[in-house]
Amino acid sequence: MLKIAVIGAGVSGLSVASLLAKAGYNITVFEKSDAISEIGAGVQISPNGFCVLKEMGVSERALKKSICNNSIAICDYQKGKRLLQFEQRSALGNKNFRLMHRADLIDILLEAAESNKVSIKLGCSADASLLSDQYSIVIAADGVHSKTRNFLNPSQRKNSDVGYFAWRAIVPNTINHHDGVRVTVAPNKHVVSYPIRDRKKLNLVLIQECKNEGVFEWSLEESPDQVRRIFSDFGGDLGEAFCEIKKVNRWGLSSHNIPTNWGKDNIVLIGDALHPMLPFLAQGANFALEDAFVLAKLIDLYTMEEVTDKYVQIRKPRLLRLMKQIKKNAWNFHLKRGFFRACAHRGLVLLDKTLPQSAERPFRWLYSHDITKLNI
Ligand SMILES: Cc1cc2nc3c(=O)[nH]c(=O)nc-3n(C[C@H](O)[C@H](O)[C@H](O)COP(=O)(O)OP(=O)(O)OC[C@H]3O[C@@H](n4cnc5c(N)ncnc54)[C@H](O)[C@@H]3O)c2cc1C
Numbered sequence: 001m002l003k004i005a006v007i008g009a010g011v012s013g014l015s016v017a018s019l020l021a022k023a024g025y026n027i028t029v030f031e032k033s034d035a036i037s038e039i040g041a042g043v044q045i046s047p048n049g050f051c052v053l054k055e056m057g058v059s060e061r062a063l064k065k066s067i068c069n070n071s072i073a074i075c076d077y078q079k080g081k082r083l084l085q086f087e088q089r090s091a092l093g094n095k096n097f098r099l100m101h102r103a104d105l106i107d108i109l110l111e112a113a114e115s116n117k118v119s120i121k122l123g124c125s126a127d128a129s130l131l132s133d134q135y136s137i138v139i140a141a142d143g144v145h146s147k148t149r150n151f152l153n154p155s156q157r158k159n160s161d162v163g164y165f166a167w168r169a170i171v172p173n174t175i176n177h178h179d180g181v182r183v184t185v186a187p188n189k190h191v192v193s194y195p196i197r198d199r200k201k202l203n204l205v206l207i208q209e210c211k212n213e214g215v216f217e218w219s220l221e222e223s224p225d226q227v228r229r230i231f232s233d234f235g236g237d238l239g240e241a242f243c244e245i246k247k248v249n250r251w252g253l254s255s256h257n258i259p260t261n262w263g264k265d266n267i268v269l270i271g272d273a274l275h276p277m278l279p280f281l282a283q284g285a286n287f288a289l290e291d292a293f294v295l296a297k298l299i300d301l302y303t304m305e306e307v308t309d310k311y312v313q314i315r316k317p318r319l320l321r322l323m324k325q326i327k328k329n330a331w332n333f334h335l336k337r338g339f340f341r342a343c344a345h346r347g348l349v350l351l352d353k354t355l356p357q358s359a360e361r362p363f364r365w366l367y368s369h370d371i372t373k374l375n376i
Contacts, residue, residue: 045286
């Protein structure tokens with residue numbers, strides 16, 4: 001039986017560990033933190049990620065712990081006026097687009113890993129090159145600041161797309177938010193909001209463009225008053241939601257050019273370790289789930305020499321398309337004040353009155369893709 005090491009117990013590490021253990025492999029996960037815990041924040045699991053949860057046998061639990069994302073609303077920041085709202089449900093048929101707490105997702109993945117007899121070693125900071133002598137395969141799921149990615153790609157260490165900060169908070173849902181995602185756009189800023197946990201809580205992600213040359217730490221605590229000051233020009237009911245913020249964390253966002261080397265010898269990258277991305281399409285965890293499915297299947301079917309080549313072949317075109325769409329969203333969300341912004345918003349309002357459903361079409365390739373049906 002192959003002995004496989006996984007570095008990191010986030011979404012990608014726990015998922016690939018579970019899938020491989022279910023297929024009969026001997027899996028050890030190394031996690032540097034002393035406990036598997038999640039910072040308070042929500043996560044959107046779109047149908048392309050959800051089908052992997054189904055494959056893992058945890059979809060019932062995920063459904064119970066989440067809310068259906070019925071529609072997406074795009075609003076202007078000044079008075080919170082709706083520009084466009086389009087349904088998700090009918091366009092995606094019976095596929096599941098869910099909104100949930102990240103801690104609930106991690107709990108579900110952890111329970112699946114444990115029930116598949118994955119051995120999890122907490123408080124163990126691991127080094128891929130050392131583990132590669134002791135294990136047949138090392139899967140590096142060590143996140144956005146992956147040391148393994150740097151080790152495999154020493155000339156591509158630099159982050160790109162670094163000019164953003166994000167704040168994440170969970171507040172009581174006092175504004176009776178609709179069952180879906182609202183994106184409220186402003187020049188240089190936007191806020192994403194959606195309900196979680198039986199609609200009792202509201203997840204807030206607040207993003208601002210600003211110079212950031214060195215702060216890429218995740219989860220720095222921030223003062224709620226400072227956040228309210230930065231977003232004080234947001235009108236409508238969001239202002240009310242901001243008043244509820246008691247605890248908020250700041251994240252220095254970065255993405256990375258897709259690395260040249262996805263693996264070397266018996267080491268291979270997955271999730272944010274492979275492709276850190278800006279959260280402008282909420283796909284990091286979903287792509288981590290997709291990666292996990294593909295990698296587990298490839299490891300089960302092919303020799304390690306073949307695995308990396310096939311992994312790149314299958315995943316890279318989809319990843320490149322996603323990165324392009326994320327860049328477009330980054331630009332569209334933060335349009336500066338002026339003629340162009342006014343025209344774009346008039347266009348959205350017109351679409352809302354005429355053909356709102358057509359707004360979901362550009363994303364159908366992304367959400368409707370069922371990786372578990374792929375002939376690998
Ligand atoms: C503001 C914001 C909003 C987001 N919203 C969404 C969303 O709605 N939907 C979505 O799909 N994605 C979203 N994402 C992205 C998503 O959170 C990530 O893409 C996803 O969590 C990546 O999972 P991962 O397992 O690859 O990495 P991580 O979750 O970062 O896990 C990496 C793990 O590796 C461990 N580790 C690191 N180094 C070592 C080592 N040497 N030894 C042992 N352990 C190690 C870490 O402690 C950590 O537990 C968002 C991101 C941000 C910043």
